[in-house]
Amino acid sequence: MMLKTKYQILALGMLIFGLFTHCKPLQSFQQPSLKALPESFQSKKDSTNDAVVNWKSYFTDETLIGLIDTALTNNIDLLMTLQKIEMAQQQLNFAKVLGKPFVSAGVSVGQKRFGKYTMDGVGNYDTNFSNNITDDQKIPEHLPDFNIGLQSSWEVDIWGKLRNKKMAAIARYLASVEGKNWIITNLISEISASYYSLIALDNELDIIKETRNLQLNQLQIIKAQKEAGYANELAVKQFESRILNTRSLEVEILQSIVEIENKINFLLARYPQPIYRDKLQFTKPLPTQIRMGIPTQLLRNRPDVKKAEYEVMAAKADVEAARLAFYPSLNINANLGFQTFNPAYVVSPQSIAYNLLGGLSAPVINRKGLNADFGMANAIQTEALYNYQKSIIGAYTEVYNEMSNIKNLNLIQDLKSQEVSILTESIVTSTDLFKTGRATYLEVLITQTNALQARIELINVKKQQYDAVVNIYKALGGGWR
Known part of the structure; x- marks a missing residue:
């Protein structure tokens, strides 16, 4: 009789199990295909990549290195990101215990x-009269x-549902680490660009002061000519207005210097204070050749691309865990x-x-809820794939643009240098002619204005070249090592 009962229980269990699992397993949705990366940048193949160079070797200015070191220790955004990594670590620790007793x-x-008229009450009362128990068992x-x-x-974890949840937690932890690396890359890039902006402004300020001193000397000449009857009050007023204009440019640059200094101070998590820098750094030559490597290196060098890849891995594991939730x-x-x-x-x-x-x-009533979770997990995975594709295309485009930018800026610098050389000579010529009365004060003012504008533009071109050197390093994925 007992054997028959056991078989009946086993048969009932198998029947229930069959009812739970009779449905066909759910399949993941069709995911979009990813576009392949080109084999090279602008038909240029290079097996080496400057992104693997440590940032202290790439940026050689000791003052800049000191600023970056301070930022890597104190930057608030970076410290907040470290806490996000800690949160991801704790989520991973929780996921590791899934599937364990x-x-x-x-x-x-x-x-x-128990009440006297309950089954337990009657049973206990009756038991106390049994001859099979001792007094201490009553x-x-x-x-x-x-x-x-x-x-x-x-x-x-007979199907692997918990294992997939653990894999998703691992991928999200790795994504948070890459998020930190991307913040480091951007932080180094932003501080470097701001530092070079300060040096550029220092050089602009020197040019403006030099121009103002020249204008003051020429003002004395025009005043002397007025007294001698060779010039009029209009010429004097024109020179005075030009000096005031130059002075206003000087004040604007001083304000820009304060703002950029404090931008750097903010990135270093400190209150406003002067930033020491070597303005002669601007005269040093830029790297003549930057090694781009091949596009596929972006996949392992760019933290934002790697972060997007780990997010895809996490989403894929979530989809599988949601699918396996339908199993007993x-x-x-x-x-x-x-x-x-x-x-x-x-x-x-x-x-x-x-x-x-x-x-x-196994779920019977709430399968619609599980279907919704499964559909949402698939949508999140698809979004993660699109984001991964976007990050790859964006990374490649940034490198491509900066390569073109560096090439064209070199050409612009050559042309602008020639222009400055010619206009600088023109200042001397116009001044000499003005002293002898063979050039008007308007010609002198126009020459000075053009020369000042050209010299400032040349500095801006040099600043853009420094920006390009910083940006290409960032675009290639450098800085976080």
């Missing part, structure tokens, strides 16, 4: 009384309950300890009790 210890004390009307023991629960779960629960209603036997071997239960469960 959970064991807890507990102590409980209670008391209860059940009191007010029944104490002492329980000391261990409780354990374990969801067995195997749960095992166990209890082991001492349980008694007589306090004299709390830790007695006769009070040892245990409970072991295993069961399969």
Whole structure:
């Protein structure tokens, strides 16, 4: 009879299991295909890549290196990102325990009384008249309950659902690390660009002061000519207005210097203070050749691309975990300890009790909710794939643009240098002619204005060249090593 009952229970269990799993497994949605990277940049193949160079070797200015070192220690955005990494680490630690038994210890004390007209009340009353129990086994009307023991629960990962959740947590942790690296890359780039902007403004300020001094000398000449009857008051006013204009340019540059200094101070997490820099750094030659490497190197050098890739991996694992949520779960629960209603036997071997239960469960009513989770996971994965594609195309385009920018800026600098040379000679010529009365004051003013504008433009071109050197290093994925 007992054997027949066991077979009936087994058959019932198999029937229920079959009902739970009769549905065809869900398949992931069709994902978009990714566009392949070109084999090279502008038909130029180079096996080496400057992105692998440490930033302290790429940027050689000791003052700039000191500023960057301070920022890498104190920058608030970077410190906040480190906390995000810590949060991702804790999520990973939580995911690591998934699929492992959970064991807890507990102590409980209670008391209860069953009514006389309940099954337990009648049964306990009848039991106390049994000849098979001793006096200390008799059940009191007010029944104490002492329980000391261990409780354990374990969801067995028979399909890999929990393993996929762990994989998703690992991928998100790695993505958070790459997010930190991308912030470092941007931080180094922003500080470097701001530092070179300061040096450029210092050089512009020198040119403006030099021009103002020249204008003051020429003002004295025009005043002397006026007294001698060779010039009029209009010429004097024109020179005075030009000097005031130059002075206003000087004030504007001084304000720009304050703002950029404080931008750097903010990145270094400190209050406003002067930034020491070597303006002669602007006269040093730029790198003549930058090694681009090949486009596929962007996939392992650019932190933003790697971050997007890890996000795709995490989303893919989430999709698989959501799909496996439709499968039955195997749960095992166990209890082991001492349980008694007589306090004299709390830790007695006769009070040892245990409970072991295993069961399969599968969703039946809430499948629509699981379908929604599965559909959302697929949508998130598709979005992550598009973001990954976007980051790859964006990285390639940035490198391509900066390569073209560097080439054209070199050409512009050559042309602008020739222009400055000619206009500088013109200032001397116009001044000499003006002294002898063979050139008008308007010709002198126009020549000075053109020369000043050209010299400032040449400095801006040099600044753009420094920006391009910084940007190409960032675009290639340099700075975080």
